[in-house]
Amino acid sequence: MKLKIYRYNEEIDSPHYDTFELEPSSGMTVLEALFQIQKQFDDSLAFxxxxxxxxxxxxAMLINKVPRLACRTQVVPLLKGELKINLVPYPAIEEVTVTWNPEEEILVEPLSHLPVIKDLIVNMSTFFKYYKFIEPVFKPSLPSSEKERLMEPDALPELELYTNCILCAACFGACPIDGKNPEYLGPAALAKLYRFHIDPRESKGNKRLELANIPNGWWACEFYGNCTRVCPKGVPPTIAIAKARKELDNKGKSQED
Ligand code: SF4
Ligand code: FES
Structure with missing residues (x-):
C-alpha cells in the first residue's frame, strides 16, 4: 500500500504531497503506518x-478526505472500502484537488478549518477558544458537601452521550459552517454547552443556553450532520443544537404570551 501524505514546513517548502510505500498488516492503524514512515523513510514527518x-x-486528521482518529482507523479495512462515511461535501475537501487510488493508496491530510503548523499538525487555538467561551465547568446548585452529588440514573444516558466528547475537533473539521464562518462556535463547543445545560446537578434556571443564543451560536447551524457522522465517540451535536433551539423558541413564545 501507499500513503500519500500532505507535507508543509513553512521554513523549507510550499505545501506538497509525499508518497511512501509500506507493507500493510492486519490491525495496523494509520497512526502506526505514520510511525513506520518516520522510522524507515523520513523522521521529519510531523503529527x-x-x-x-x-x-x-x-x-484527528483527514484520512481519505474524512476527519478520523489515526489511532483508531485501520489500514486494511480502509483499503477494502469498508470504512466509508458519506459527508455532505464542503469546500475545504473539494477545493484541495489531489488524486489518489483508494484501493491501494491512503490519503492523509491535516484537519480542515484550522491553520496548519507543520505537516499533519494543526493549530487548535480557535477550537479551544470556542470551547472556553461556553464555560465548560460544572456550576452546581448546592455548595460543596462532604457527600457525592447524586442524580437520578434516568438522567445519565443523555448526559453521557455528550460527556463522551474527547475534543478531537473531527466535527469542527467536517462542518461546512465552520469552513465558511470562522466565528461559528462549532459542533463540539455547542454539544458541550448542552451537556452542562441538561446536567441535573447544575443550578436550577441556569442561563447556559443563553451563552450561545447568538447568531454564531445555536442559530448558525444548518444541520448538515457531518459532525455527527464523523464523531468517533458517537456524540450527536446536531441533536443538542436542535433541542437547544427548540427550548429557546418555546421560551421566546411563552414570553410573548
Ligand atoms: S463531538 Fe466528537 S468529533 Fe467533535 S470534538 Fe467531540 S469527540 Fe471529537
Ligand atoms: S492518539 Fe488517537 S485519540 Fe489519542
Missing amino acids: HYSCRGAVCGTC
Whole structure:
C-alpha cells in the first residue's frame, strides 16, 4: 500500500504531497503506518498523538478526505472500502484537488478549518477558544458537601452521550459552517454547552443556553450532520443544537404570551 501524505514546513517548502510505500498488516492503524514512515523513510514527518487508544483526541486528521482518529482507523479495512462515511461535501475537501487510488493508496491530510503548523499538525487555538467561551465547568446548585452529588440514573444516558466528547475537533473539521464562518462556535463547543445545560446537578434556571443564543451560536447551524457522522465517540451535536433551539423558541413564545 501507499500513503500519500500532505507535507508543509513553512521554513523549507510550499505545501506538497509525499508518497511512501509500506507493507500493510492486519490491525495496523494509520497512526502506526505514520510511525513506520518516520522510522524507515523520513523522521521529519510531523503529527500529533498521545494515548494511541482513542482517548486523548490529539490524532484527528483527514484520512481519505474524512476527519478520523489515526489511532483508531485501520489500514486494511480502509483499503477494502469498508470504512466509508458519506459527508455532505464542503469546500475545504473539494477545493484541495489531489488524486489518489483508494484501493491501494491512503490519503492523509491535516484537519480542515484550522491553520496548519507543520505537516499533519494543526493549530487548535480557535477550537479551544470556542470551547472556553461556553464555560465548560460544572456550576452546581448546592455548595460543596462532604457527600457525592447524586442524580437520578434516568438522567445519565443523555448526559453521557455528550460527556463522551474527547475534543478531537473531527466535527469542527467536517462542518461546512465552520469552513465558511470562522466565528461559528462549532459542533463540539455547542454539544458541550448542552451537556452542562441538561446536567441535573447544575443550578436550577441556569442561563447556559443563553451563552450561545447568538447568531454564531445555536442559530448558525444548518444541520448538515457531518459532525455527527464523523464523531468517533458517537456524540450527536446536531441533536443538542436542535433541542437547544427548540427550548429557546418555546421560551421566546411563552414570553410573548
Ligand atoms: S463531538 Fe466528537 S468529533 Fe467533535 S470534538 Fe467531540 S469527540 Fe471529537
Ligand atoms: S492518539 Fe489519542 S485519540 Fe488517537
